[in-house]
Amino acid sequence: MARTRTVFRCMSCGAGAPKWSGRCSSCGDWNTLSEELETPDAGLEPLAASSPPTPITQLTAADGAPVPTGIAELDRVLGGGFVPGSVTLLGGEPGVGKSTLVLQALAARARAGARVLYVTGEESADQVRLRAERIDALDDNLLLAAETAMGNVAVHLEAVRPELVVVDSVQTLFDARFSSAPGSVTQVRECAHRLVQIAKATGTSVLLVGHVTKDGQLSGPRVLEHVVDTVLSLDGDRHHDLRILRAVKHRFGSTDEIGMFSVHGDGLASMAxxxxxxxxxxxxxxxxxxxxxxxxxxxxxxxxxxxxxxxxxxxxxxxxxxxx
Known part of the structure; x- marks a missing residue:
């Protein structure tokens, strides 16, 4: 049986240290070290057999063509839509409209005939249902799962095989193989790696909703921003009706586009x-x-x-x- 050990891990960069100190020796941030218990030999298991190497000339660009969401401003920022098998991270201040926007995107794809899945870890299924009624996002192709265990989420994805899945939020997920609390560096990193592995193996587009810190930075280890394909930021405040969506990182398109939305009682509306x-x-x-x-x-x-x-x-x- 593998022995567990105590590690003080930086919440900003993910670097580990054998003892606590006020400042991370790797990134220099203050008061970011948290105590965690980890198993050194814990690792990811392969989902399926690896595909054999294929000549790049035999691959078609249509296999990775973006799938439009049906929301004009979101598609503008994404360069046409979500690329199959891609992983996108959406961050923003609390109350800015992240959950509303992703629910509208799921509903738009569901009405187009695609099967989509919403995994909620912060709200109950009844609460999400009430919000879906308010923004007219009810559809039989939109499936809902109130789940925080990463193992159960993987089972749902294997059974449903959705075109698009939203995890709201990634900080609420936990992997039972690790003893650290949900939202810790280890849990966020390992759950994100697991979701990336599932996305690449099945072709499912994954949209992760992430928390932000008090200074507006995405919460969690920096490795989270590196493993995903796209990082989006939704900006605005509760006192104005304007929301601006930006791409901080985008492997499949430009980061110079912005999307603008206005807030209404029935959700976010694209502003042409x-x-x-x-x-x-x-x-x-x-x-x-x-x-x-x-x-x-x-x-x-x-x-x-x-x-x-x-x-x-x-x-x-x-x-x-x-x-x-």
Whole structure:
């Protein structure tokens, strides 16, 4: 029987240390070491026999063609849709709309006739059902599983063989072979590796929802961002109706595209003309106001810039800018 050992692992980079210290010796971050118990010889088991090497000239590009989700702004950022067998990581602040967006994407594919699966670890099945009713995402092809055990998730994927699966969130999964708690570096890393292995072996597209830290970075080890094919970030705040989707990493396309959504009671709506919303409250002809074209990635946007000038008794008048 393999002996377990105590390791202090960095939550930022995943590096291990034999004893605790205030600063990670690998990445330099402070207060990121957490105690874990791990089995040195624990490893992944192969899902199936490896395919023999094939001449690259015999492979067709159609085998890896993106499958559109049906959500225009999401497809814009993904370069046409999800590539079969790809793994995508979606991050964003709590309440920004990550779960709503992925549920809408699943519903769109389900209405197109594809079998899709939503694995929820943060909400109960009844809670997801209520949200699906609110955003009109009910369909017989959309399957729901409230599960956090990685072994059971693998069984569901083998039985259902969905075209697209969403795991919300990856920090709630745990592998019973490891004694560390869900959300720890070991659990996040090993569960992500397992899902990547399943995606490549079956051709299922996997979409992982991830938490972010207080400084806006994706929670978990950096290896998580390396093993996935695409990293998406959904930005916005609860006080405005605008949401911006960006690709931080994309192996199958450009990272210069952005997607823009507006928040409504029935979910997130794609914005084909975001400039109309940005200039919706502007009164033409006012002094100190000008419309400026700005380029966000490859997408031009019309934004309003306002200036206010007032007299000052200081020798060096103060200049300040907000929102630029």
């Amino acid at each position: 003309d975001p400039s109309s919303l940005l200039l919706g409250d502007r009164t033409p002809g006012l002094p100190g106001s000008v419309v400026v074209p700005a380029l966000e990635g490859q997408r031009p946007l019309l934004v309003e810039v306002q200036s206010l000038v007032a007299g000052s008794s200081l020798a060096q008048p103060r200049r300040s800018a907000q929102g630029l």
